[in-house]
Amino acid sequence: MKKALVISAIASNQGKTLLTMALLHHYKNRVRPYKCGPDFIDPQFHAHIAKTPSINLDGYMMDEAQLRWIFQEYMDKEVAILEGVMGYYDGMDKGASAYDVAKTLEIPSLLILDAGGSYISVAAVLQGMKNFRDDNTIKAVVLNRVSSKMHYELVKKHIESECEGVVVCGWIEKNLPSLESTHLGLDLKELEDERLESIARDVLKNIELAQLESVMQIDVSENKSYPFKEIVQKDEVCVLVKDANFSFIYEDNINYLKSLYKELLFVDSTKDEIIPTSADIVILPGGYVETEDAYKRVKDLQNFKSSLIAHAQKGKKIYAECAGLIYLGESIDDKAMSGILPITFALTDKRERLGYYRCELDGEVIKGHAFHYSKVLQAPPTDIKLYKVSKKSAKEGGWKQGNVFATYLHTMWRVSGLSGIN
Numbered sequence: 001m002k003k004a005l006v007i008s009a010i011a012s013n014q015g016k017t018l019l020t021m022a023l024l025h026h027y028k029n030r031v032r033p034y035k036c037g038p039d040f041i042d043p044q045f046h047a048h049i050a051k052t053p054s055i056n057l058d059g060y061m062m063d064e065a066q067l068r069w070i071f072q073e074y075m076d077k078e079v080a081i082l083e084g085v086m087g088y089y090d091g092m093d094k095g096a097s098a099y100d101v102a103k104t105l106e107i108p109s110l111l112i113l114d115a116g117g118s119y120i121s122v123a124a125v126l127q128g129m130k131n132f133r134d135d136n137t138i139k140a141v142v143l144n145r146v147s148s149k150m151h152y153e154l155v156k157k158h159i160e161s162e163c164e165g166v167v168v169c170g171w172i173e174k175n176l177p178s179l180e181s182t183h184l185g186l187d188l189k190e191l192e193d194e195r196l197e198s199i200a201r202d203v204l205k206n207i208e209l210a211q212l213e214s215v216m217q218i219d220v221s222e223n224k225s226y227p228f229k230e231i232v233q234k235d236e237v238c239v240l241v242k243d244a245n246f247s248f249i250y251e252d253n254i255n256y257l258k259s260l261y262k263e264l265l266f267v268d269s270t271k272d273e274i275i276p277t278s279a280d281i282v283i284l285p286g287g288y289v290e291t292e293d294a295y296k297r298v299k300d301l302q303n304f305k306s307s308l309i310a311h312a313q314k315g316k317k318i319y320a321e322c323a324g325l326i327y328l329g330e331s332i333d334d335k336a337m338s339g340i341l342p343i344t345f346a347l348t349d350k351r352e353r354l355g356y357y358r359c360e361l362d363g364e365v366i367k368g369h370a371f372h373y374s375k376v377l378q379a380p381p382t383d384i385k386l387y388k389v390s391k392k393s394a395k396e397g398g399w400k401q402g403n404v405f406a407t408y409l410h411t412m413w414r415v416s417g418l419s420g421i422n
Contacts, residue, residue, distance in 0.1 A: 002075065003216035006036070006109040006137070008084030008098040010125060015112045015144040015172065017042070020083040022203035024049040025196050032077040036101045037085035038356075038369035038410065040248040040286070046083070049196060053251040057082065057105075060096040060356050060389070061367045061412045064104045065227035070252060071105050072223050079216075082107065089132060094356055094389055099136055108139040108215045115155050116145035116174060123158040130163060139215040140167045142207060145174040152206070167215055170207030228414050231259050236280035243268040245294050246323060248286035248410065256414040257283070267304070270297045274307035281317035281421070282308065284324025286410055290332045290347055290374060298327070305338050312340045317403040319421040322372055325399075325406040332374060341399055341406060343379040357386040359397060359409055366419050368411035370397070384420075 007020050024033055024046060033046035033054035038061070046054035055074045057067055071080075084098030088111060091097035102109045111129060115122050122143070130138055141159065146152045152171040159168050176199075238261040242249060246269065257264050261281075267273045275282055288294040312318055318340070320328050329343035330336070353370040360366075361384065370386060376396060386397030386409055398407030398420070405420040 001217050002078060002080070002220050003213055004075075004080035004082070004105075004107045004218045004220075005140075005212075005216045006082045006084055006098055006102040006107050007112065008088040008102075008109055009112050009114075010129065011087045011090075014114050015142075016083055017045070018144075018172070018199075018203055019110075019112050019142060020081060021045070021049055021196070022200040023081050025200035026204060026209070027079045027081065030078040032074055032080050034071070034074075034080060034082040035085075036082055036098045037091070037096060039085065040250075040410075042083055043251070044247070052077070055252060056250050056412070057101050058096060058369075058412065059091075059100040059104065060094045061369070061415055063227070065225075066415065067101065067104050069223050069225075069227050072220055074252075075220050080107070084109075088129060088136075088138070096356070099133065102137040103135055107137060107218055109137045110140040110142060110169070110212070110215075111138055112142045112144050112172075114145050115143040115151065115171070116147075119151070119155045120158050122155050123162040126159055126163050126166065130166065138166060140169050140212060142169050143171040146171040146206075147174060149206075167211060169212040172203055173206065176202045229417050231256075233259065234261050234280075236261050237263045237265065237276070237278050239265045239267050239275055239279040239282045241267050241269050241282065241284050241324075243270045244287075245269060245289050245297055246285045246287045246327075248322065250412060253285075253413045260418075269301055269304045272301045272303045274303050275311050279311060279316065281319065282311055284318070284320040284327060284406075286322035286324060289323045289327050289337070290335065290345075295335050299336070308338060309340060312402075312404060315403055317421055318405070319418055320404075320406040321410050322370070322408055325408060326374060328404065328406050340404060341379075341401055343399065344377045345374045346377050348373050348375055353386070353388075353408065356389040357397070357409055358389065359384060359386055359407070361419055364419060366409065366411060366416050368409035368416070370408045370410065372408060 007016050009016050031050050033050045035042045035054055035056050038058050043054035089097050089099050092099055113122055156168045238257055289298055326332050326345055327337050328340045330339045332345040352372055352375050357370050358365050358367050382396050382399050384398030385394035387394045
């Protein structure tokens with residue numbers, strides 16, 4: 001018997017990350033972190049604390065059988081902590097909410113509820129969350145921004161009298177001393193072990209962990225079938241550029257590449273490492289190349305850039321997503337890129353894309369996620385367009401030139417099969 005918990009709330013900025021961080025630190029070395037949805041930032045945060053990679057579980061890009069397979073494949077620890085996305089039911093219109101993931105995997109859910117300036121209304125909100133869908137897995141509650149033990153007991157009393165089947169496991173006091181100098185955004189430089197220890201101790205001080213663990217018990221089955229496209233290993237060498245600039249890559253994508261190619265090599269562009277001449281394909285993930293700090297790391301990398309250009313000139317394969325797409329272009333604003341593709345970009349003040357998109361490619365629908373502030377100024381014509389899930393209109397979203405394929409779309413490669421290049 002193992003333990004697992006989905007941590008969610010009624011909205012963003014309610015304390016999910018705070019509680020997730022504290023529990024990952026508490027269970028460190030025996031916990032597998034997961035993230036519901038397509039996010040790249042939170043998994044880096046998780047991995048930094050838990051000292052093991054965090055795995056994305058996305059109900060839009062994957063079907064239910066695939067979700068179960070991914071969860072079970074990586075559930076090699078005693079405890080699983082899954083951080084939700086937005087509010088518990090947000091995204092269920094696309095099958096991508098924390099509710100969908102918890103229901104599919106039959107994992108208990110904990111809601112962290114903001115009790116600041118309230119008491120009976122917290123029970124009403126929880127009752128509404130419980131009654132919204134009969135098949136939810138909400139089993140526990142932690143109250144956040146509680147002013148005192150008396151305040152906690154008052155809220156707890158009303159929850160227990162109004163909401164059956166939910167365990168109130170404790171509370172987090174408002175204005176914790178350890179949080180006074182942090183914005184709780186992802187800043188890995190800020191999270192040294194001593195600071196993590198202090199924050200986790202304050203967050204968990206009034207939470208009954210034994211009581212919480214009583215609702216976390218789950219059975220984890222072994223994977224018996226493979227619900228993805230069959231992997232036929234290629235007699236090719238794949239180079240994955242993975243560093244501070246090109247860091248947006250799902251952990252399962254890396255393991256998929258290890259299965260797909262006879263050899264997977266890693267290159268750090270920020271160290272001006274070259275692309276080996278033995279490479280058959282180079283993959284450039286998303287990340288940051290356009291910001292001032294990122295551009296300082298790439299503008300003088302002549303060995304890396306020249307070896308990548310040479311790879312392209314030989315007609316070898318390149319696959320790129322988002323920041324990788326930008327780097328393959330000629331420039332973004334006044335910042336020079338590699339010039340492999342005849343595309344120029346500009347940064348905008350508002351988001352150009354955010355959310356789930358699909359791409360109809362060679363008769364196949366590819367599902368993915370996009371989030372960027374850059375736009376294309378000049379580019380050759382393309383039939384590769386991204387359709388927002390909720391809209392029929394589309395804008396250019398990818399370019400193919402010879403054996404180079406680059407797109408704004410982030411995908412899960414075990415599902416998509418790196419469509420467009422293989």
